[in-house]
Amino acid sequence: MNQRTINPWTWQDQLGYAQGVLVEQPQQTLYAAGQGSMDSDGNLLHDGDVAGQAAQAMDNVETVLAEAGMTLADVVRYDIHATDLQHYFMNGHEQVAKRFAQAGNIPAGGIATEVPGLAVPGMAFEITVIACR
Amino acid sequence: MNQRTINPWTWQDQLGYAQGVLVEQPQQTLYAAGQGSMDSDGNLLHDGDVAGQAAQAMDNVETVLAEAGMTLADVVRYDIHATDLQHYFMNGHEQVAKRFAQAGNIPAGGIATEVPGLAVPGMAFEITVIACR
Amino acid sequence: MNQRTINPWTWQDQLGYAQGVLVEQPQQTLYAAGQGSMDSDGNLLHDGDVAGQAAQAMDNVETVLAEAGMTLADVVRYDIHATDLQHYFMNGHEQVAKRFAQAGNIPAGGIATEVPGLAVPGMAFEITVIACR
Numbered sequence: 001m002n003q004r005t006i007n008p009w010t011w012q013d014q015l016g017y018a019q020g021v022l023v024e025q026p027q028q029t030l031y032a033a034g035q036g037s038m039d040s041d042g043n044l045l046h047d048g049d050v051a052g053q054a055a056q057a058m059d060n061v062e063t064v065l066a067e068a069g070m071t072l073a074d075v076v077r078y079d080i081h082a083t084d085l086q087h088y089f090m091n092g093h094e095q096v097a098k099r100f101a102q103a104g105n106i107p108a109g110g111i112a113t114e115v116p117g118l119a120v121p122g123m124a125f126e127i128t129v130i131a132c133r
Numbered sequence: 134m135n136q137r138t139i140n141p142w143t144w145q146d147q148l149g150y151a152q153g154v155l156v157e158q159p160q161q162t163l164y165a166a167g168q169g170s171m172d173s174d175g176n177l178l179h180d181g182d183v184a185g186q187a188a189q190a191m192d193n194v195e196t197v198l199a200e201a202g203m204t205l206a207d208v209v210r211y212d213i214h215a216t217d218l219q220h221y222f223m224n225g226h227e228q229v230a231k232r233f234a235q236a237g238n239i240p241a242g243g244i245a246t247e248v249p250g251l252a253v254p255g256m257a258f259e260i261t262v263i264a265c266r
Numbered sequence: 267m268n269q270r271t272i273n274p275w276t277w278q279d280q281l282g283y284a285q286g287v288l289v290e291q292p293q294q295t296l297y298a299a300g301q302g303s304m305d306s307d308g309n310l311l312h313d314g315d316v317a318g319q320a321a322q323a324m325d326n327v328e329t330v331l332a333e334a335g336m337t338l339a340d341v342v343r344y345d346i347h348a349t350d351l352q353h354y355f356m357n358g359h360e361q362v363a364k365r366f367a368q369a370g371n372i373p374a375g376g377i378a379t380e381v382p383g384l385a386v387p388g389m390a391f392e393i394t395v396i397a398c399r
Contacts, residue, residue, distance in 0.1 A: 030139065068139045
């Protein structure tokens, strides 16, 4: 598979995402469920702590990717839903951006949106990813 | 096409979705518009009844899939938007989960999120799907 | 690549989207970041003007597509997030629908949803697209 980052501008470079990722004929595409701050029994962790929730959600993204034989380097797009989006950007987004940076990958940014509620009361953050290899 | 369910955990098994679906080189991918509780003329049905809306929306998902030569068994990811998410989980989600179960398919769960409003006043529920064959 | 419009009904014809797009073995798939009314330095334009924001966002979609060697004709699905969805439909959606119409393309409609907030304060509209060629 060939993968190319699409960035007509530079302002997004410090925000941890790309304006697009162009994928050519992947062998595999992973459609992953949204990941929040759940433990392995499905209980919410880090209630009230968006940085902790983002870090745990990224752990879970990695676990799902690993089960599919993939890593964070294979993610082509991620979407963010947060119950307080500006609070997330100031306190939680670094947990997401640095993990992709450590994997040497800058996925397309999809949507980052504020929402009134997520699947489980207390969830402040959820990330969905699509990965290709 | 080869399709593999990705579930590093078990807690999601009773919720009607998988943590991921890994797709290998599909012949066809269907990007479907979000489906709500519309009749064939585009009028909203089941105002105030989220279970009725979810059932009708699933009928419409099946109609769109059929027009593309597909069935619910081909859906790899679904996303839920509801104006009252906890009310939907308690009263409407069974309509979604059982239809996929009847088709012998457990798609990736995408995002399930609460939203202040959908395209048509009175819409309480909308589902988007991606299907591969 | 072969691409087929899926429309079991006709009521959506005047709304600028299709119920589905069926894609066969694309050479390339572009996962694009959500586009809002940003200038090339990342500053928000047209604060308080949803039609202006939609037009500028569509310019940006075209710029991202062009960087990937694509045009609006290659978009297979678009999703709309707006802070006032009915206001957007009445005042901004024409800017989106006419641009796709001019490109001779009717993508799948994905989700159109109201949200309390988007990435930058003042953003009233954001569009995400997936394109295939």
